[in-house]
Amino acid sequence: MEGPDEIIHQSMRLRIAASLNALPSGELLEFGKLKSMLGATDGNMATHLGALEKAGYIAVEKDFVGKKPRTRVSLTRVGRKAFERHVSYLKDLLEGGQ
Amino acid sequence: MEGPDEIIHQSMRLRIAASLNALPSGELLEFGKLKSMLGATDGNMATHLGALEKAGYIAVEKDFVGKKPRTRVSLTRVGRKAFERHVSYLKDLLEGGQ
DNA sequence: AGCATGTACTTTGTATAACAAAGTACTCTT
DNA sequence: AAGAGTACTTTGTTATACAAAGTACATGCT
Numbered sequence: 732m733e734g735p736d737e738i739i740h741q742s743m744r745l746r747i748a749a750s751l752n753a754l755p756s757g758e759l760l761e762f763g764k765l766k767s768m769l770g771a772t773d774g775n776m777a778t779h780l781g782a783l784e785k786a787g788y789i790a791v792e793k794d795f796v797g798k799k800p801r802t803r804v805s806l807t808r809v810g811r812k813a814f815e816r817h818v819s820y821l822k823d824l825l826e827g828g829q
Numbered sequence: 830m831e832g833p834d835e836i837i838h839q840s841m842r843l844r845i846a847a848s849l850n851a852l853p854s855g856e857l858l859e860f861g862k863l864k865s866m867l868g869a870t871d872g873n874m875a876t877h878l879g880a881l882e883k884a885g886y887i888a889v890e891k892d893f894v895g896k897k898p899r900t901r902v903s904l905t906r907v908g909r910k911a912f913e914r915h916v917s918y919l920k921d922l923l924e925g926g927q
Numbered sequence: 928a929g930c931a932t933g934t935a936c937t938t939t940g941t942a943t944a945a946c947a948a949a950g951t952a953c954t955c956t957t
Numbered sequence: 958a959a960g961a962g963t964a965c966t967t968t969g970t971t972a973t974a975c976a977a978a979g980t981a982c983a984t985g986c987t
Contacts, residue, residue, distance in 0.1 A: 746922065763962090774947070774948080774949095779945090782944095799954075870976065871934085872936075872976070896984065900934080
């Protein structure tokens with residue numbers, strides 16, 4: 732059995748990854764939406780998204796709607812794979828005992 | 830949905846809890862067995878067991894076999910409940926998306 | 928008796944992490 | 958010009974995880 736993915740395992744990041752994974756394919760989630768869904772502060776959310784981006788697990792897209800800045804994130808293919816592998820790891824662990 | 834149990838969530842402690850939860854009822858796991866199963870150092874294992882014990886999630890029993898010291902641990906009722914609740918939390922999160 | 932071995936810690940030091948709170952930059956609205 | 962909104966960045970504190978070394982006590986060996 733493979734080990735845990737410590738980047739994804741952290742609870743706030745696991746919730747971020749789960750939220751992104753549950754999106755209909757091709758959809759993006761806004762920074763602010765994610766932040767309010769998960770009850771994080773601006774700084775906290777920015778730090779966790781930075782960690783996921785640095786790992787290549789999420790893609791961050793910035794644009795403007797009118798003149799409003801908008802930041803949206805999505806899982807990369809690598810990120811989705813990593814998430815799926817970690818979920819398998821957890822399922823095996825939690826059902827098999829270890 | 831309830832939040833994560835941060836004491837149990839940490840990856841080494843989650844593995845400890847899963848190992849203890851998978852034991853046949855009434856059985857105990859030895860410190861050294863757990864340590865080698867999970868690939869932890871003495872100090873690391875002692876610290877995590879201490880955290881779980883402080884939370885009331887595990888019971889630590891010390892005795893001697895002949896004159897050999899033996900430390901064995903088991904989940905308390907509270908610990909088993911907490912583990913089960915955290916597993917439910919994870920399953921909901923990982924399947925429901927959140 | 929003296930010494931290495933084994934078990935289970937405890938202590939120490941370090942690196943990393945998480946977080947809140949405050950500050951920054953830019954924009955739009957009024 | 959003043960305030961609000963978005964998305965950060967910075968700062969500072971507190972907590973965490975970990976390895977490595979040290980401690981305590983008992984056994985086995987010679």
